[in-house]
Amino acid sequence: MARKAKQGPGEINAGSMADIAFLLLIFFLVTTTMDTDAGILRQLPPPIPKDAPKPPKVKDRDVYVVLVNRNDQLLVEGELMEISELREGTKVFLTNPMGAEDLPQKKLMTRGEVTEKIASFKAYLASEPNNSSYKNGLKKWEKKLNTINLLGEYMELPGSAVISLRNDTETSYDMYIQVQNELTRAINELRDDLSMEKFGKKYSELERSIADEKAMIIAIRQVFPQRISEAEPNVTQTP
Amino acid sequence: MSKFISTKKKGQPAISTASLPDIVFMLLFFFMVTTHMRDKDQIVQVSLPSATEITKMENKAMVDFIFVGAPLDKRYGSTPRIQLNESFASIEDIQLFKDKAKENRDEAEWPLISTSLKVDRDVNMGLVTDIKQELRRIGALKVVYSTNQGVK
Numbered sequence: 001m002a003r004k005a006k007q008g009p010g011e012i013n014a015g016s017m018a019d020i021a022f023l024l025l026i027f028f029l030v031t032t033t034m035d036t037d038a039g040i041l042r043q044l045p046p047p048i049p050k051d052a053p054k055p056p057k058v059k060d061r062d063v064y065v066v067l068v069n070r071n072d073q074l075l076v077e078g079e080l081m082e083i084s085e086l087r088e089g090t091k092v093f094l095t096n097p098m099g100a101e102d103l104p105q106k107k108l109m110t111r112g113e114v115t116e117k118i119a120s121f122k123a124y125l126a127s128e129p130n131n132s133s134y135k136n137g138l139k140k141w142e143k144k145l146n147t148i149n150l151l152g153e154y155m156e157l158p159g160s161a162v163i164s165l166r167n168d169t170e171t172s173y174d175m176y177i178q179v180q181n182e183l184t185r186a187i188n189e190l191r192d193d194l195s196m197e198k199f200g201k202k203y204s205e206l207e208r209s210i211a212d213e214k215a216m217i218i219a220i221r222q223v224f225p226q227r228i229s230e231a232e233p234n235v236t237q238t239p
Numbered sequence: 240m241s242k243f244i245s246t247k248k249k250g251q252p253a254i255s256t257a258s259l260p261d262i263v264f265m266l267l268f269f270f271m272v273t274t275h276m277r278d279k280d281q282i283v284q285v286s287l288p289s290a291t292e293i294t295k296m297e298n299k300a301m302v303d304f305i306f307v308g309a310p311l312d313k314r315y316g317s318t319p320r321i322q323l324n325e326s327f328a329s330i331e332d333i334q335l336f337k338d339k340a341k342e343n344r345d346e347a348e349w350p351l352i353s354t355s356l357k358v359d360r361d362v363n364m365g366l367v368t369d370i371k372q373e374l375r376r377i378g379a380l381k382v383v384y385s386t387n388q389g390v391k
Binding site for chain 1: 266361386
């Protein structure tokens, strides 16, 4: 009698626990995927209203024309180019290291000039406090001052300097992505180099969530803006 | 003698399997954390191009997917088609698709919504440009060209 009471209820057999866990494991293996979605991020331009005024003419030297034809061949600034050369070409366009005449003329931003501009915009705003173009002007020049504070006096690309990408309807998507990738890579490498030189940290490793580093990101973007404009596609003419 | 026989019979003790469930559970949790649910079945063939300058999509809940490629089922031919929500669609359907996707989300999150274009590498740009123009028209300007990680 005493023995029976000591035994109590028998232990639950845990032998099947492994089977249950395996079942769950296999269920999750089948229903889930591991791949994280990644890709080239782009902001499309807003649609142009029909009655919008024509954009002002831009100097030829300020536009880096990249054309891709139906056979996935590249024509850059009027010359046939291999995709492997595109990155260096873009870098030369954005930096203009030799000060060439037919490339964008970079202008040195000096502290004196920028502070002068800010002072004059502040004076304008004092007389017309609600004029939005003065407000935007002030914002723009203050951004430049911040950049000078972080990076020192720098060479600025003209505001009209732009990479213009145009493709054919029969260009393959693969080629388009490669061109986009090379253009982005050129800009990212320039930004990385500048960031490494000034802050000792790569641009791609700067965190937006940290206030100091966000300011650095904005400053570097001021020097090397990512301006890729895509034209409406050519319609292939069938003879 | 009997002493020797008894030891021979015993042999090696069986390996304890008591920790097997723990091991399997550990594996299970690992997979639960690192993977996510397969959400959409594809009905078009998409082999993505590769690129190096890519951004990882952190917030998958804020992304709508548009697949473009040749139908997997050869009865539908081999011309590239657009897939929205597991069915074939045309350019005009994108607006409804995006509007519905908007309705399902909080208004505060609307500016965060982006569109991921999962386009097969062999598709012609004509179709992609049409999609882009439609997205521009309806004001869905944040776009991700989905790619694989390439080698520099």
